[in-house]
Amino acid sequence: TGWQGTTQTLQTVKAKIFIDCSGDGILAPLTGAEFRMGREARSEFNESIAPEVADKCTMGMTCLFQSRECNTPQPFEPPRWARKFYRCEDLPYGSSDHRWWQMGYWWIELGGEYDTIRDTERLRDELLKITLGVWDHIKNRCPDRNQAANWALEWIQFLPAKRESRRFVGDYILTQNDIEAEGRFPDIVAYGGWSMDDHHPAGFEAVRLGAPATIFHHAPSPYGIPYRCLYSRNISNLLFAGRNASCTHAAMSSTRVMGTCCSMGQAAGTAAALCARYGVTPRALGTRVHDLQQLLLSDDAYIPWTRQQFCTLTTEADLSASHGNPEPVRDGINRQVGNDPHCWTWSLGDWIAYTFRKPCRVAEAVLILDSALDKNVQMSFHQRDDQLTSLPDTLQKDMLIELMHNGKWSTLEHIHDNHQRLVRIPINETVEGVRVVLEKTWGAPRSRLYAFYLQ
Numbered sequence: 477t478g479w480q481g482t483t484q485t486l487q488t489v490k491a492k493i494f495i496d497c498s499g500d501g502i503l504a505p506l507t508g509a510e511f512r513m514g515r516e517a518r519s520e521f522n523e524s525i526a527p528e529v530a531d532k533c534t535m536g537m538t539c540l541f542q543s544r545e546c547n548t549p550q551p552f553e554p555p556r557w558a559r560k561f562y563r564c565e566d567l568p569y570g571s572s573d574h575r576w577w578q579m580g581y582w583w584i585e586l587g588g589e590y591d592t593i594r595d596t597e598r599l600r601d602e603l604l605k606i607t608l609g610v611w612d613h614i615k616n617r618c619p620d621r622n623q624a625a626n627w628a629l630e631w632i633q634f635l636p637a638k639r640e641s642r643r644f645v646g647d648y649i650l651t652q653n654d655i656e657a658e659g660r661f662p663d664i665v666a667y668g669g670w671s672m673d674d675h676h677p678a679g680f681e682a683v684r685l686g687a688p689a690t691i692f693h694h695a696p697s698p699y700g701i702p703y704r705c706l707y708s709r710n711i712s713n714l715l716f717a718g719r720n721a722s723c724t725h726a727a728m729s730s731t732r733v734m735g736t737c738c739s740m741g742q743a744a745g746t747a748a749a750l751c752a753r754y755g756v757t758p759r760a761l762g763t764r765v766h767d768l769q770q771l772l773l774s775d776d777a778y779i780p781w782t783r784q785q786f787c788t789l790t791t792e793a794d795l796s797a798s799h800g801n802p803e804p805v806r807d808g809i810n811r812q813v814g815n816d817p818h819c820w821t822w823s824l825g826d827w828i829a830y831t832f833r834k835p836c837r838v839a840e841a842v843l844i845l846d847s848a849l850d851k852n853v854q855m856s857f858h859q860r861d862d863q864l865t866s867l868p869d870t871l872q873k874d875m876l877i878e879l880m881h882n883g884k885w886s887t888l889e890h891i892h893d894n895h896q897r898l899v900r901i902p903i904n905e906t907v908e909g910v911r912v913v914l915e916k917t918w919g920a921p922r923s924r925l926y927a928f929y930l931q
Contacts, residue, residue, distance in 0.1 A: 477489075492713060492751070492752060493713050493715065493748045493751050493752060493758070494713060494714050494715070495714075495715040495716060495717065495744050495745065495748055496644070496714065496715070496716040496720065497716065497717050497718045497720075497737075497741055497744070498718075498720065499638060499641070499718055499719050499720055500593055500638070500641045500642055500720065501641065501642030501643065501644055501716070501720040503711075503714060503716075504642050504644060504720075507711050507714065508710070508711070509644055509645075509708045509710060509711040509714055510644070510645035510708070510709055510710050511642045511643060511644050511645060511720075512642070512643045512645060512724075512725075513532065513534070513641060513642050513643065514530065514531055514532040514533055514534060514725065515527050515530060515531050515532075515533055515534075515725040515726075516530055516724050516725055516726070517529055517530040520724075521649070521651045521652070521653065521724055521726075522653065523651055523652040523653065523724060523726045524652065525652055525672065525674060525691075525693050525726050526652070526724070526725065526726050533588050533589060533677035534587070534588050534592055534639070534640040534641065534677065534725070535585075535588050535639035535640040535674070535675040535677070535679075535729065535732075536585040536586050536587035536588040536589075536592065536599075536639065536675060536677065536679035537585065537586060537587045537592060537596070537599060537600075537603065537636035537637060537638045537639065538580075538581075538582055538583075538584055538585045538603070538633075538636060538637045538639075539580075539584060539600065539603040539604060539606075539607050539632065539633045539634070539636050539637070540579065540580035540581075540582075540584070540632075540633045540637065541579075541580040541607055541611065541629055541631065541632045541633065542578070542579055542580065542629075542630050542631040542632075543577055543578055543579075543580075543611075543627045543628060543629055543630055544627070544628060544630040545626050545627050546626050546627070546628055547626065548626065549625045549626055550625070550626060550627060550628035551615075552611060552612065552615040552616065552628070552629070554608050554609065554611070554612040554616075555608060557605060558605055558608040558609045558612055559605045559606050559608075559609030559610075560609060560612070561609050561610060561612070561613040561617065562613075562617055563617075564613075564618060564619070566613075566683070567610065567613065567683065568581075568583040568680060568682065568683045568688075568689040569583070569689070571618075571619075571620075574610065574613070574614065574618070575620060575623070577611075577614050577624060577627065580607070580633075581610065583679070583680060583689040583690075584603060584606050584607050584610060584680055585603075585675060585679030585680050585689065586599050586602055586603055586606070586679045586680055586681070587599045587636070587638075587679065588640075588675065588676070588677030588678065588679055589677045589678060592638055592639075592640065592641045593641050593642075596636060596638075599636060600634070600635070600636050603636055604632070604634075606680055607632060608632075611629060614627075615627075638719075639675065639719070639732055640719060640725070640728060640732065641719075641720070642720055643719075643720055643721065643722065643723055643725075643728060644708055644714075644716045644720055644721065644722055645708070645709050645710075645722055646704055646705045646706060646707055646708060646709055646716075646721070646722030647704040647705075647707065647709055647722075647759065647762075648702055648704035648705050648722060649705070649722050649723060649724060649727075650701060650702070650705050650721075650722065650723040650724065650727040650731065651723075651724050651726065651727050652672060652693075652724065652726040652727055654699075654727065655668070655672065655695050655696070655699050655727055655730055656694075656695065656696070658696045658698075658699045658700065658780075659699040659700035659701060659702070659780075660700060660781065661700055661701075661702035661704075662702075662765070663702045663703040663704060663762060663765040664700035664701065664702055664703075664769070664779050664780060664781070664782060665701065665702070665703045665706070665740075665743035665747070665765070665768060665769060665772060665779065666700075666701040666706075666717075666736070666739040666740040666742070666743045666779075667698040667699060667700055667701060667736070667739055667778065667779065667780050668695070668697075668698065668699055668701060668730055668731050668733070668735075668736040668739070669695070669696075669697030669698045669699065669735075669736070670695065670697075670730045670731075670733045670735075670736060671692045671693060671694060671695045671730060672692070672693035672694075672695050672726060672727070672729045672730045673690055673691075673692055673693075673729050673730065673733075674690060674691050674693060674725075674726065674729040675689060675690045675729070676688065676689055676690065676691075693726075693729075695730050698778075698780045699780070700779070700780050700781070701721075701731065701736075701739070701740060701743075703743065703747065703761075703762060703765050703768065704722070704762065705721050705722040705723065705740075706721060706722070706740060706743060706744045706747065706758075707747075707758035707759060708758075709722075712757045712758075712759065713757060713758070714758070715744045715747060715748055715758050716744065717737065717740035717741040717743065717744035717745075718732075718737040718740060718741060719731070719732040719737060721740055739777070739778075742772065742775070742777055743768070743772060743777070746768060746771055746772055746775070746777075747761055747768055750764070750767060750768055750771065769782055770784065770785060773808075773810075774842075775898070776810065776844060776897065776898040778810075778811060783807070783808030783809055784808040784809075784810065784927075785808060786806055786808065786929045786931075787930075787931055789836060789838065789930045789931060790806055790830070790929040790930050790931070791806065793830040793831065793832055793836075793930070794830065794831045794832070794833075795828075795829070795830055796828070796829055796831070797820060797822075797826070797827065797828040797829070798822070798825075798826040798827045798828070799822075799826065800820060800821070801820070802820040802828050802925075802928075803820075804817070804818050804819050804820055804926075805819070805820050805828065805925055805926065805927050805928040805929070806927070806928070806929055810844045810926045810927040811844075811849050811850075811926055812849065812850040817850065817924065818926060819846075819924035819925055819926045820924070820925050821922055821923070821924055821925075822914050822922065822923065822925060823914070823921060823922040824914055824915065824916065824917070824921070825913070825914065825915075826913070826914050827911055827912065827913040827914070828911070828912055828925065828928055829878075829909055829910065829911035829912070830909055830910050830911075830928075830930055831880065831908060831909035832907075832908055832909060834908075835906045835907060835908050836906065836907065836908075837905070837906045838903045838904075838905060838906075838907055838910060838930050838931075839902070839903060839904055839930075839931055840900055840901055840902050840903055840904075840930070840931060841877065841900075841901040841903060841910050841912070841928070841929075841930050842898070842899070842900050842901070842927065842928070842929050842930075842931065843872075843875075843898075843899040843901070843912065843925065843927065843928055844897060844898055844899075844925075844926040844927035844928075845871060845872045845894070845896070845897050845898075845899060845923070845924075845925065845926070846868070846870040846871055846872065846897075846917075846923040846924040846925070846926070847868055847870075847871055847897040848868035848870050848871070849897075850924070851868075866918075867895060867918045868918065869917065869918050869919030869920040870917060870918070870920040870922075870923040870924065871894070871895075871897070871917060871918045871923065872894055872914060872916075872917055872923055872925075873892075873893060873894055873915075873916045873917055873918050874890070874891060874892050874893070874894070874914075874915040874916035875890075875891045875894065875912055875913060875914055875915060876889075876890055876891075876912070876913040876915055877889040877890075877891065877901055877910070877911075877912055878910070878911040878912075878913065879903070879905060879907045879909070879910060879911075880907055880908040880909035880910075880911070881907060881908060882908075883908070885909075885911060888901075888903065889901065910930060912928065
């Protein structure tokens, strides 16, 4: 039950399964779900990067800014209440890290020594003082301020970005040691790969203590996250995902990043759907975790060391192609892992086909295409505009889908202007074969096909 502010109405939501992806674990104090907040003692889980004594400290919050270069000089006069930073040495990392001012700084951070839920408003005000003070330093005080002469503030974050608060307690608590051991659990449903990036609780003020703003502790990439970290130990119908998942502070310093939170979110949402389908609790679903893993894989999620399993329609059919060995498209690993591409490469005009010894009923064909996951492409402010507004040139744009009847191929569908990596093609016919012909990519002369299977 909750108050909806804009309509000023009291809303009641009734469901068999709930998922808390709020970050702050809103349902924890409302339901009595077990949770933790702060840093565990080193001895509790034998974590080498944990403090000797447990405390309530967390990682803090950041207010980013965004700037834009103009054609003329852009003066900046700070408000009277902004902090003053006369020397580069007054900032974390001194003169080395504040010259990249296009998208602000993660180290404009406070809150780890306070309550990052209840003290957010006050901390936001202090962060704005620091943010505008740092921009004042860049524009008016830094020895290299001439380089920023034509730059102006375009946007300031007024809602602080939070790193840590409550963490639910699940049937398993992920630790530093689990991450360092690659998290090879039997019930892996999500994965991470970011280092254990443990920010100092003092945040921006750590520079006065002579401490680094963060310490990066190595983590394998990828490492697995088990399903048991995504449901409550004591509330039977509660799932969760994101930075409030069941982890120690040390492990959460890696799992909190957005890509990993998304991986956990997809797993939790899919688990909720299966709980509803089977009429079971999240804990009971753990006995059928294989079903959860395979459903995630069929939706093109990635689960380390876990292969997608295909039906006999795919595994027993004859697979052929216009050239080379197409078998990797049904090996169950649908992206490059390490140096193994797990793909078949085709050029314009090439084809790949399944044929059967006798006619078979085919519901659909599924393709997993080349969205350039093998390349180091990230969606960030620092990319060129064409990288942010155009599709990967390797992605398949136009394809011809053909079916075989009485030994002859006929056209089922022309796919035009495809934008997707995962493409499902409804068939619902009894056929002797299914063939796909590549007609065009979004610019590359060749591309990869990671999976092609039937069901």
